[in-house]
Amino acid sequence: xxxxxxxxxxxxxxxxxxxxxxxxxxxxxxxxxxxxxxxxxxxxxxxxxxxxxxxxxxxxxxxxxxxxxxxxxxxxxxxxxxxxxxxxxxxxxxxxxxxxxxxxxxxxxxxxxxxxxxxxxxxxxxxxxxxxxxxxxxxxxxxxxxxxxxxxxxxxxxxxxxxxxxxxxxxxxxxxxxxxxxxxxxxxxxxxxxxxxxxxxxxxxxxxxxxxxxxxxxxxxxxxxxxxxxxxxxxxxxxxxxxxxxxxxxxxxxxxxxxxxxxxxxxxxxxxxxxxxxxxxxxxxxxxxxxxxxxxxxxxxxxxxxxxxxxxxxxxxxxxxxxxxxxxxxxxxxxxxxxxxxxxxxxxxxxxxxxxxxxxxxxxxxxxxxxxxxxxxxxx
Ligand SMILES: C[S@@+](CC[C@H](N)C(=O)[O-])C[C@H]1O[C@@H](n2cnc3c(N)ncnc32)[C@H](O)[C@@H]1O
Numbered sequence: 001x002x003x004x005x006x007x008x009x010x011x012x013x014x015x016x017x018x019x020x021x022x023x024x025x026x027x028x029x030x031x032x033x034x035x036x037x038x039x040x041x042x043x044x045x046x047x048x049x050x051x052x053x054x055x056x057x058x059x060x061x062x063x064x065x066x067x068x069x070x071x072x073x074x075x076x077x078x079x080x081x082x083x084x085x086x087x088x089x090x091x092x093x094x095x096x097x098x099x100x101x102x103x104x105x106x107x108x109x110x111x112x113x114x115x116x117x118x119x120x121x122x123x124x125x126x127x128x129x130x131x132x133x134x135x136x137x138x139x140x141x142x143x144x145x146x147x148x149x150x151x152x153x154x155x156x157x158x159x160x161x162x163x164x165x166x167x168x169x170x171x172x173x174x175x176x177x178x179x180x181x182x183x184x185x186x187x188x189x190x191x192x193x194x195x196x197x198x199x200x201x202x203x204x205x206x207x208x209x210x211x212x213x214x215x216x217x218x219x220x221x222x223x224x225x226x227x228x229x230x231x232x233x234x235x236x237x238x239x240x241x242x243x244x245x246x247x248x249x250x251x252x253x254x255x256x257x258x259x260x261x262x263x264x265x266x267x268x269x270x271x272x273x274x275x276x277x278x279x280x281x282x283x284x285x286x287x288x289x290x291x292x293x294x295x296x297x298x299x300x301x302x303x304x305x306x307x308x309x310x311x312x313x314x315x316x317x318x319x320x321x322x323x324x325x326x327x328x329x330x331x332x333x334x335x336x337x338x339x340x341x342x343x344x345x346x347x348x349x350x351x352x353x354x355x356x357x358x359x360x361x362x363x364x365x366x367x368x369x370x371x372x373x374x375x376x377x378x379x380x
Pocket of ligand 1: 076077078079080103104105106107108109110111126127128129132152153154155170171224225226227228229230
């Protein structure tokens with residue numbers, strides 16, 4: 001796996017390559033779950049012929065499932081894609097002797113890589129799920145790594161072991177907790193996936209400078225499972241919301257259909273979706289209808305818990321798309337506003353977007369090109 005990642009230009013740091021070679025992923029991921037097209041999950045372990053190939057491939061492996069209230073099993077923990085983990089650790093630019101806190105222990109695989117790289121006394125990792133921490137501790141000890149592990153809500157950091165030179169979050173957060181910045185050394189870095197509404201945002205790398213932390217978004221998109229404040233917390237789910245909405249629909253009259261030239265496919269245009277989500281006054285989930293022949297979305301749907309919906313028929317041969325909406329809010333107008341602004345700004349990509357956390361004013365702002373040019377504030 002290390003050789004493949006080096007050959008693919010995804011692994012550059014020799015010390016990390018050594019960690020990847022030394023740490024046996026199979027010892028920390030003795031089984032994982034694979035999802036079939038019908039959405040059912042199959043458990044795969046060392047008795048399956050594909051197990052070792054898959055464990056040593058550059059793939060995310062789902063390692064824990066739970067029904068979070070939607071009546072279906074959803075992933076609640078995974079061993080993240082190795083190239084993503086490497087990209088994140090390389091971006092943090094950690095040096096010998098530095099102390100790192102990981103939010104989201106999961107399998108312990110990343111904690112093992114960090115322990116190999118920095119020495120186990122410099123590695124701290126916590127997870128909200130006590131059973132995952134217990135399993136990770138046992139499996140890490142069996143391969144001779146004993147980083148400090150804790151069961152805690154990562155939103156509070158790990159004050160008893162602060163300060164850290166770096167904090168890496170392997171679950172997404174709706175905003176960067178101020179305490180993370182306070183638990184960093186001055187000049188220390190935090191790398192986390194900021195996702196407003198659980199689905200909109202990207203990785204951001206911030207460096208502490210006094211009471212502020214400033215930095216830019218990663219140029220490549222990544223997505224982690226959201227931080228949960230309790231083990232069984234519900235994560236808003238598009239399917240569940242869609243079912244709930246169908247009960248509401250008759251209660252609200254649809255407004256006349258109209259055309260729009262503003263389209264956002266949240267999974268394909270994550271930056272535009274982020275700019276949209278920052279404007280949305282309510283939590284919105286999305287879904288697609290897939291055209292079975294073209295194998296691409298024919299419609300995109302937005303659903304809000306108050307019963308507001310937008311259904312957009314995607315015109316693949318021209319740029320006027322058909323919008324039909326129901327419920328009290330016109331959700332698609334926020335897509336149109338975000339699209340207009342994005343066009344006015346010259347259609348920026350992630351490299352032009354940055355982020356500032358101010359721990360004295362408790363504000364988190366998004367900026368374009370320079371911190372002096374704020375364009376949005378994250379919801380508190
Ligand atoms: C993608 S997995 C972590 C992968 C892990 N770093 C590894 O190498 O296997 C995300 C983890 O975040 C954890 N998590 C979710 N909410 C959390 C919270 N509030 N505090 C700490 N961990 C949390 C989940 O239980 C899950 O194990």
